[in-house]
Amino acid sequence: MNATGNTSAAVRLRVNGVVRELRLDNRTTLLDALREALRLTGTKKGCDHGQCGACTVLVDGRRVYSCLLLAVALPDSDVTTVEGAVRDGRLRILQRAFLDHDALQCGYCTPGQLCSALGLLIELAAEGGDGTAPAGAVRERMSGNLCRCGAYTHIVAAVTAASKTIAEGTP
Amino acid sequence: MTGGQERVDGWDKVTGRARYAGDHAVGRAVTAVPVRSTVARGRIVRVDDGEALRQAGVLAVITPDNAPRLAEVHDAELMLFQNHRIAYRGQFVAAVVATSRQAATAAARLVRVAYEQSCHEVRLSADHHRLYEPEHLNEGRPAGTSSGDFAGAFDAAPVRVDETYRTPAVCNNPLETHATCASWDNGRLTLIDSTQGPNTVQNVLAALFRLRTDHVRVICEHVGGAFGAKGAPRANTVLAAMAALVVGRPVTCSFTRRDMFAVAGHRSPTIQRVRLGAHPDGRLIALAHDAVAHTSTLRRFAEQTAAAARHMYAAPHRATSHRLAALDVPSPSWMRAPGYCPGMFALESAMDELAVRTGVDPVDLRLRNDTSVHPETGQLFSSRNLAACLRSGARLFAWAGRNPAPRSGRRGHWLVGTGVAASTYTADVAPSDAAVSVSVDGRYSVSIAAVDVGTGARTMLRSVAARELGVPASAVEIRIGDSCLPRAVVAGGSMGTSSWSWAVIAACRDLRRRVRERGGVVPVTGLTARARTDAEVAALADRARFSFGAQFAEVRVDADTMEIRVPRLLGVFAVGKVLAPALARSQFVGAMTMGLSMALCEEAVTDPCSGDYAQHELATYHIATHADVQDVQASWIEEEEHHLGPSGAKGLGEIGIVGTAAAIANAVYHATGVRVRDLPVRPASLLRAHRCAEPSPHDRGDRGNAAEQP
Numbered sequence: 001m002n003a004t005g006n007t008s009a010a011v012r013l014r015v016n017g018v019v020r021e022l023r024l025d026n027r028t029t030l031l032d033a034l035r036e037a038l039r040l041t042g043t044k045k046g047c048d049h050g051q052c053g054a055c056t057v058l059v060d061g062r063r064v065y066s067c068l069l070l071a072v073a074l075p076d077s078d079v080t081t082v083e084g085a086v087r088d089g090r091l092r093i094l095q096r097a098f099l100d101h102d103a104l105q106c107g108y109c110t111p112g113q114l115c116s117a118l119g120l121l122i123e124l125a126a127e128g129g130d131g132t133a134p135a136g137a138v139r140e141r142m143s144g145n146l147c148r149c150g151a152y153t154h155i156v157a158a159v160t161a162a163s164k165t166i167a168e169g170t171p
Numbered sequence: 172m173t174g175g176q177e178r179v180d181g182w183d184k185v186t187g188r189a190r191y192a193g194d195h196a197v198g199r200a201v202t203a204v205p206v207r208s209t210v211a212r213g214r215i216v217r218v219d220d221g222e223a224l225r226q227a228g229v230l231a232v233i234t235p236d237n238a239p240r241l242a243e244v245h246d247a248e249l250m251l252f253q254n255h256r257i258a259y260r261g262q263f264v265a266a267v268v269a270t271s272r273q274a275a276t277a278a279a280r281l282v283r284v285a286y287e288q289s290c291h292e293v294r295l296s297a298d299h300h301r302l303y304e305p306e307h308l309n310e311g312r313p314a315g316t317s318s319g320d321f322a323g324a325f326d327a328a329p330v331r332v333d334e335t336y337r338t339p340a341v342c343n344n345p346l347e348t349h350a351t352c353a354s355w356d357n358g359r360l361t362l363i364d365s366t367q368g369p370n371t372v373q374n375v376l377a378a379l380f381r382l383r384t385d386h387v388r389v390i391c392e393h394v395g396g397a398f399g400a401k402g403a404p405r406a407n408t409v410l411a412a413m414a415a416l417v418v419g420r421p422v423t424c425s426f427t428r429r430d431m432f433a434v435a436g437h438r439s440p441t442i443q444r445v446r447l448g449a450h451p452d453g454r455l456i457a458l459a460h461d462a463v464a465h466t467s468t469l470r471r472f473a474e475q476t477a478a479a480a481r482h483m484y485a486a487p488h489r490a491t492s493h494r495l496a497a498l499d500v501p502s503p504s505w506m507r508a509p510g511y512c513p514g515m516f517a518l519e520s521a522m523d524e525l526a527v528r529t530g531v532d533p534v535d536l537r538l539r540n541d542t543s544v545h546p547e548t549g550q551l552f553s554s555r556n557l558a559a560c561l562r563s564g565a566r567l568f569a570w571a572g573r574n575p576a577p578r579s580g581r582r583g584h585w586l587v588g589t590g591v592a593a594s595t596y597t598a599d600v601a602p603s604d605a606a607v608s609v610s611v612d613g614r615y616s617v618s619i620a621a622v623d624v625g626t627g628a629r630t631m632l633r634s635v636a637a638r639e640l641g642v643p644a645s646a647v648e649i650r651i652g653d654s655c656l657p658r659a660v661v662a663g664g665s666m667g668t669s670s671w672s673w674a675v676i677a678a679c680r681d682l683r684r685r686v687r688e689r690g691g692v693v694p695v696t697g698l699t700a701r702a703r704t705d706a707e708v709a710a711l712a713d714r715a716r717f718s719f720g721a722q723f724a725e726v727r728v729d730a731d732t733m734e735i736r737v738p739r740l741l742g743v744f745a746v747g748k749v750l751a752p753a754l755a756r757s758q759f760v761g762a763m764t765m766g767l768s769m770a771l772c773e774e775a776v777t778d779p780c781s782g783d784y785a786q787h788e789l790a791t792y793h794i795a796t797h798a799d800v801q802d803v804q805a806s807w808i809e810e811e812e813h814h815l816g817p818s819g820a821k822g823l824g825e826i827g828i829v830g831t832a833a834a835i836a837n838a839v840y841h842a843t844g845v846r847v848r849d850l851p852v853r854p855a856s857l858l859r860a861h862r863c864a865e866p867s868p869h870d871r872g873d874r875g876n877a878a879e880q881p
Binding site: 025027028032035036039040041042043044045046047048049051052054081082083085095098099100101102104105106107108109110111114138139140142143144145146147148149150151152153154155156 | 178428754760799800
C-alpha cells in the first residue's frame with residue numbers, strides 16, 4: 001500500500017515498440033507484468049531472485065533481470081523482450097546463430113541468453129572496438145545467465161559468430 | 172555446427188513461442204501456493220487459516236483438516252495433506268488458492284501452523300544408527316553381491332587401495348521449475364504438466380483421485396529441463412489437481428526455486444568405501460565397493476551407487492553392498508545417471524590411486540582390467556567398447572608421453588595436470604507403442620506419448636521415421652507430449668531413444684507394407700499403422716547391456732590461491748548407433764558440463780540445527796556458468812549394437828556425466844599432488860592439504876599471461 005492507500009498503480013511501458021497502459025498490483029515485477037499482464041510468455045522465470053538470468057530483457061537498451069524490477073517503478077521505459085526480435089535485426093541474427101550452433105537444449109534459458117547477448121553486443125559497441133565479441137568476453141560477461149543443460153560452449157560460439165555477422169553488416 | 176540438422180522446435184524456442192507448462196496457465200488459471208513446514212520432524216497440531224482467508228483474492232486454504240481424501244499410492248510424498256505427520260523441513264503442510272500469485276504468496280505467509288516438534292536427524296554418517304540394508308535397490312537390483320573370496324584375496328594382494336570417498340547431496344535444478352495447470356471437466360482431469368513421462372503422471376494421478384486412467388489427460392509440449400527431477404509426478408501436480416477440485420476452477424501450481432531444494436528430489440549424499448587388491452602390474456585380484464546413502468522416512472529410495480563396480484572390471488574376487496539410513500530429510504530421487512554417477516566418482520578415483528601405487532599408466536590400467544563377459548554373472552555384453560573409447564580418447568587428447576609425476580606440469584603460475592576416468596551407464600529398452608499415418612497427399616504423422624525435455628526427441632524421431640519411410644524429414648510431422656497418444660516409456664533411464672524409436676520403426680515398416688499391399692496407393696481416408704513392442708522387448712536375448720566411455724580432463728590450479736580451472740574436457744563414448752549427431756554432441760557436452768559442475772561447484776549441506784539445507788537458491792547453490800566452462804569436446808566410436816531393437820541406439824542422455832568428476836579430481840591430483848576424495852573439489856581442500864608448498868613466482872607479467880590462457 002502506498003502513501004495514498006492504493007495497492008495498485010497505472011504505468012505506461014513501451015514494450016517491443018508498442019505503448020502499453022497497464023494498471024498493476026504494486027507488487028508486480030516487470031517479469032510478471034510481461035508474462036501475466038501482457039501475456040508475453042517468451043520471457044521465463046527460473047528463480048525470481050535475480051540469480052539465473054532466464055528473465056533477462058532490455059530496459060532502455062540495457063540488459064536487466066526483469067524479476068528484480070517492479071513494473072510500477074519503470075514508467076515510460078522502453079522494454080525489449082525476445083518477442084521483439086522482429087524489430088531488431090541483431091536479435092534475429094543471434095537467433096539464427098543459436099540454431100546453427102545448437103546453442104540450446106531445453107530452450108528455457110534461451111530467451112534470457114539471447115537478450116543478454118544482445119545487451120552484451122550493445123555494451124561492446126558502446127565501449128568502442130570492432131564490434132565483435134571474443135569468446136573470453138562472452139564467457140565472462142554472460143555468466144549471469146545459467147544454462148542447466150550445459151549449452152555454454154555452443155552459446156559462446158553462437159554469440160561470437162553472430163557478433164562477426166553483425167559487425168560485417170554494419171557500415 | 173549442426174550439420175544441417177536443426178531442431179524441429181528450434182525456431183519456437185529462440186523466438187519465445189515455445190510454451191512451457193507455466194506459460195499455458197497464464198490468463199486462465201488461479202494460483203495455488205504451498206505453506207511449508209518449518210520443523211523437520213513432528214506433528215501438525217493446529218492450522219489457523221483465518222487471517223489468510225480474509226485476504227482479498229483468496230479462494231481457499233487447504234489443510235490436513237479439510238483436504239480431499241486421496242487413495243494411497245507408492246510415493247508418500249504425493250499424499251498431500253492426508254495426515255498431520257511432518258517428515259522433513261519444507262514439506263507442504265497447507266496451501267492457499269487465490270486469484271493471483273501475489274495474493275496467494277502473501278496469504279500463504281499468514282497461515283499459522285502450530286507444530287509438536289520432535290528431534291530430527293539429517294546428517295548421514297558411515298556408522299549412523301539408522302543404517303540398514305534394503306531388501307533390494309531401485310528397479311529390483313540386489314542390494315549386495317559377492318563372488319569368490321574377497322576378504323581373503325584382498326588381504327593377500329600385493330598392492331592395495333582402501334579409501335573412502337564422499338559425494339554431497341546435489342539438486343537437479345532444471346531451469347524451469349516444476350509447473351502444472353490442472354482443470355476438471357465433468358469428473359475428468361486435464362493437466363498441463365512439466366514432466367518426463369505423461370503416461371506416468373496420468374497413471375499416478377488417476378490412482379490418487381480414483382479416476383479411470385483415460386479420464387486423466389497429461390499434456391507436456393515443452394519441458395524446461397528435468398535431469399530426472401520430472402521422472403514422476405511431484406507435489407505441485409497433486410496440489411494443482413486438488414486445488415482445482417476444491418475451487419472448481421483451473422489452478423496452476425509452480426515450485427519456486429526454493430521449493431526445488433526440498434520437494435523436487437535430489438541426489439542422495441553418499442559415503443563410499445572402495446577396496447582394490449591388485450598384482451604389481453595393476454591387474455585386479457579383488458574389488459569391493461560398499462556404499463552408504465540416505466533416504467527419507469516417507470519413501471525408500473535405494474540408489475544403485477555401487478552397481479557400476481559389478482560390471483566395469485575383471486577381478487576374480489569381488490563384492491558390493493548398499494546400506495541406507497532413513498533420515499528426516501526430503502526424499503531423494505533420480506538425478507542424471509542415478510547411482511552410476513556418484514559411484515563412478517569413487518571407483519574411478521580409486522583406479523587412479525591404484526595407477527599411482529602400481530606405476531601403471533591410468534589408461535593402460537583400465538585396459539588391463541577390461542573384461543569380455545560380465546564379471547559377476549558371466550553374461551555376454553550386448554556390446555562393450557570401453558577399450559576403444561580409452562584408446563580413441565588417449566589419441567585425441569594427446570595422452571601419450573604424459574609424465575605421471577604429480578606437480579610435474581607447472582606452467583608459469585599454474586599447476587597443470589591431466590586425468591582420465593571411465594564412464595558407463597545402463598542401456599535399457601522398454602515397451603512402447605506408436606502410430607504412423609499417411610494422408611492421401613503424402614503427409615506422414617507419427618504419434619507417441621514421448622517427451623522432449625531438451626534432448627531433441629522430436630528431431631530425432633522425425634529423422635528416424637523419415638529414414639524408415641524413405642521420405643524427406645519435411646514430410647513427417649511428429650506428435651509427442653500428450654498422454655492421449657500411443658503409450659510410451661518415460662524420457663529417462665537413457666531408454667527413451669531405443670524404446671520409442673523401436674515402436675516408431677515398427678509402425679513405419681508396417682505402414683510401408685500396407686501401402687505396398689495396395690499397390691502403392693493411399694486411400695483418400697489415409698492409412699494408419701500401429702505398433703506395440705512388448706513381445707519383442709520381452710524376447711530380447713540375455714545380455715548385459717551398458718554403454719561405455721572415457722573422459723579426459725586437463726586442469727590448471729593457481730599455485731597460490733588453488734583456484735581450479737578446467738581448460739579442456741574430452742569425452743569419447745560408445746553408445747551404439749548415434750541417430751542424430753548434432754543433438755548427441757550437445758547432450759554429451761551438456762552432461763560433461765554438469766559433471767564439471769558436480770566436480771567443482773555443487774553441494775547441498777543439511778544444517779543439523781534447522782534440519783534444512785543451508786542452500787536453497789542459486790546464489791548459494793552454485794552451478795557452473797559460462798566463465799567456468801571452456802573447451803568441452805565429445806565424440807563417439809562406431810559401435811554395432813544388435814540387442815536393443817532395430818535402431819541399434821543406446822540412450823546417451825546420462826553417460827556423459829559419469830566419470831567427469833573423477834577425471835577432474837584425478838587431474839587435480841596430477842597437478843597438485845593432493846588427492847581429494849570428497850566432492851566438490853574446492854580450493855579450500857587443496858590449501859588445507861597443501862603441505863609441500865613451494866615458493867611461487869609472483870612476477871606480475873607471468874601471472875597476467877597465465878590468467879589469459881587457462
